Amino acid sequence: MRGNDDAILACRNVAVRYGDVTALDDVSIAFPRGMIHAVVGQNGAGKTTFARVVSGLVRPDQGAVEIGGKLIAGGNVNDARRAGVELVHQSFALPPSFTVAEAMQFGAAGGALYTRAALERRWQAHLDALDVKVSAGARIRTLTVEQQQAVEIARALVTDARLLILDEPTAVLSPEGAKKLFERVRRLKERGVTVLLILHKIREVLAIADTVSVLRGGRLIDGPLPASDIDADALASLIIGPSAKMLAGEDRAALTGAAAPRGAETETGPIAGPPVVSLRGVSTRPDADGPALQAVDFVVQPGEIVGIAGVEGNGQRTLVRAISSLADIAEGSLELAGRDVTNATLSQRRAAGLRVIPFERNVEGLSLTSPLWENWSAGQLLARPLLAAISPSALRRECKSALDAWDVRYAEVGQPAGSLSGGNAQKVILSREMDESGKLIIAAQPTRGLDIGATAFVWDALRKARDGGCGVIFVSSDLDEVFDLADRVVVMLSGRIVAEFRPPFDLTRVGAAMTGARA
Numbered sequence: 001m002r003g004n005d006d007a008i009l010a011c012r013n014v015a016v017r018y019g020d021v022t023a024l025d026d027v028s029i030a031f032p033r034g035m036i037h038a039v040v041g042q043n044g045a046g047k048t049t050f051a052r053v054v055s056g057l058v059r060p061d062q063g064a065v066e067i068g069g070k071l072i073a074g075g076n077v078n079d080a081r082r083a084g085v086e087l088v089h090q091s092f093a094l095p096p097s098f099t100v101a102e103a104m105q106f107g108a109a110g111g112a113l114y115t116r117a118a119l120e121r122r123w124q125a126h127l128d129a130l131d132v133k134v135s136a137g138a139r140i141r142t143l144t145v146e147q148q149q150a151v152e153i154a155r156a157l158v159t160d161a162r163l164l165i166l167d168e169p170t171a172v173l174s175p176e177g178a179k180k181l182f183e184r185v186r187r188l189k190e191r192g193v194t195v196l197l198i199l200h201k202i203r204e205v206l207a208i209a210d211t212v213s214v215l216r217g218g219r220l221i222d223g224p225l226p227a228s229d230i231d232a233d234a235l236a237s238l239i240i241g242p243s244a245k246m247l248a249g250e251d252r253a254a255l256t257g258a259a260a261p262r263g264a265e266t267e268t269g270p271i272a273g274p275p276v277v278s279l280r281g282v283s284t285r286p287d288a289d290g291p292a293l294q295a296v297d298f299v300v301q302p303g304e305i306v307g308i309a310g311v312e313g314n315g316q317r318t319l320v321r322a323i324s325s326l327a328d329i330a331e332g333s334l335e336l337a338g339r340d341v342t343n344a345t346l347s348q349r350r351a352a353g354l355r356v357i358p359f360e361r362n363v364e365g366l367s368l369t370s371p372l373w374e375n376w377s378a379g380q381l382l383a384r385p386l387l388a389a390i391s392p393s394a395l396r397r398e399c400k401s402a403l404d405a406w407d408v409r410y411a412e413v414g415q416p417a418g419s420l421s422g423g424n425a426q427k428v429i430l431s432r433e434m435d436e437s438g439k440l441i442i443a444a445q446p447t448r449g450l451d452i453g454a455t456a457f458v459w460d461a462l463r464k465a466r467d468g469g470c471g472v473i474f475v476s477s478d479l480d481e482v483f484d485l486a487d488r489v490v491v492m493l494s495g496r497i498v499a500e501f502r503p504p505f506d507l508t509r510v511g512a513a514m515t516g517a518r519a
C-alpha cells in the first residue's frame with residue numbers, strides 16, 4: 001500500500017532524534033483514506049512521536065509529511081490543522097473548571113462573542129450530532145473519563161478534521177467504554193473521517209482496525225497490513241520480535257486476547273498466619289473521588305494475589321485510597337501485617353510494608369518535572385528518619401541499577417520523568433514499589449499503557465513477589481488479566497464487596513456479579 005496516490009497521509013523518510021535516542025528512523029508509509037488504521041509497537045517504539053510529527057507538534061530531523069497530497073510544514077500545528085489533522089492525546093487536556101461549551105469554544109476557530117446560552121446551544125447541537133450524551137453546560141470535572149474523552153473527540157472535530165489521531169484512547173477506558181469508543185470511531189469512518197489509532201491490545205486492534213502498522217525501535221517493521229490477513233500470534237511476533245516465543249501459554253492467550261484465561265490452581269497457595277492486610281467493617285467518609293466503602297470485610301494472606309474486579313467507579317479506587325491513607329476511615333479497622341494502622345500516616349504504613357502502584361501515574365505516581373532519580377528515591381526518603389544522611393550520588397547509582405534491571409529506556413537518571421514514554425514511566429514506578437521489603441503490594445492498573453512484553457514482565461514480577469510471600473491486591477478493568485493472574489477474585493459494586501470467586505473463573509458469573517445481576 002506504500003506510495004498510494006489516494007493516501008490521506010504519506011510520510012517519506014521521516015526521522016526524529018532526541019539526543020542519542022532515535023525515536024523514528026527513516027519511516028516511509030502511506031495510509032489510504034476513509035479507513036481505521038492501527039499503529040502498534042512496544043513502549044518507546046516511536047508511536048507517540050509519529051503522531052506528534054503528523055500533527056505538527058514535532059519537527060522531524062529528516063523527511064517529509066504529506067496530508068491529502070499536500071506537503072505540510074514540519075513542526076507547525078496550524079499547518080497540520082489546516083490540512084485536516086487533529087490529535088487527541090494520551091492524557092486529557094480539558095480545563096476541569098470549564099463547562100463543556102467553554103472547552104469546545106476554546107478549540108474553535110474565530111473569536112465571536114456569544115452569550116452563555118447561545119454558546120451552550122451552539123455546542124449542544126455539535127455534541128448531539130456526534131451522539132455525545134453530555135450537557136454542554138456541565139463542568140468538565142463532573143464528567144466521567146469516558147465522557148471527557150468523548151468531549152475531547154468532539155472538540156477535535158470542531159474543525160473539519162479529515163484525519164483524527166487517537167493516542168492510546170483505550171488506556172483510560174473500561175472494556176465497556178472501549179466498546180462504545182469503537183462504535184463512535186466506526187461512525188466517524190462512515191462520515192468519511194480517517195482514524196489513526198495507537199493501540200497496545202492486540203484484541204482491540206483486531207476488533208476495530210482495517211489496517212495495522214508496526215513500529216519497533218523507531219523503524220517501520222511492516223504496514224499498513226490488512227488486519228483481516230493477520231492473526232493475534234503473528235501480530236504479537238511482529239510487535240515483540242523473536243522473543244515473542246518466550247510468552248507462556250496462558251499469558252499468551254491473555255495478552256493476545258486469543259482466549260479468556262480461567263486461572264490456574266497454584267501449587268503453593270496462600271500462607272497461613274496473620275494476613276498482610278485485614279479490613280474489618282471498614283466504611284469511609286463520602287468524598288468527591290468515588291463511592292464510599294460500606295462495611296467492607298477484606299483479607300489478603302501472604303502468598304496470594306487477590307484480583308479486584310468491578311465496573312470502573314464502584315469503590316475500587318476508594319479501597320486503594322483507604323488502605324494507603326488517602327481516604328478517611330469513618331468506621332471499622334485496618335491492619336497491615338498484624339499492625340493496626342487505621343489512623344496511621346502513609347509513611348507509617350509504608351514502614352509496615354505497604355507498596356502502591358497507583359491508578360494515575362502522572363498525578364499520584366510521579367513528579368513529571370523532577371529527575372528520575374528523585375522520583376525513584378521518593379519511597380526510600382519517606383521510609384528514612386528525617387535526619388538520616390542522604391547521599392544523592394548513592395541514590396543516583398541505586399536508581400540506575402534498579403532502572404536497568406527493569407529495562408527502562410532513558411538517557412540519564414537526571415532527565416525529568418515527564419520526558420519518558422508512557423510505558424517507561426510506568427516501569428519507573430514499578431521499580432520503586434516492588435522492592436524486597438514490601439509485604440502488601442497494591443497494583444492498580446499496573447499494566448495500563450504497557451506493551452505486551454512489559455505486561456508479561458509485570459505479571460511475572462507480581463507472581464514472584466507472591467511466591468516470595470508478599471500479598472498482592474491486583475486491580476484491573478481487564479478481566480482477562482485478572483483471571484490470568486489472580487488466585488482469588490472479589491467483585492466490588494457500589495462500595496461493597498459483593499462476591500468472591502476462586503479458579504476456574506467463569507466470565508459470565510463474574511460479569512453478572514459486576515453488574516449486580518444474578519448469574
Ligand SMILES: Nc1ncnc2c1ncn2[C@@H]1O[C@H](COP(=O)(O)OP(=O)(O)OP(=O)(O)O)[C@@H](O)[C@H]1O
Nearest residue numbers: 018023043044045046047048049419421422423424
Ligand atoms: N521529549 C523527549 N525527550 C527525550 N526523549 C524522548 C522524548 N519523547 C520521546 N522520547 C524518547 O523517544 C522514544 C520513543 O518515544 P515514544 O513516546 O514515541 O514511544 P511510544 O511508542 O509512544 O511509547 P509508549 O507505548 O511507551 O507510549 C523513547 O525512547 C522515548 O523515551
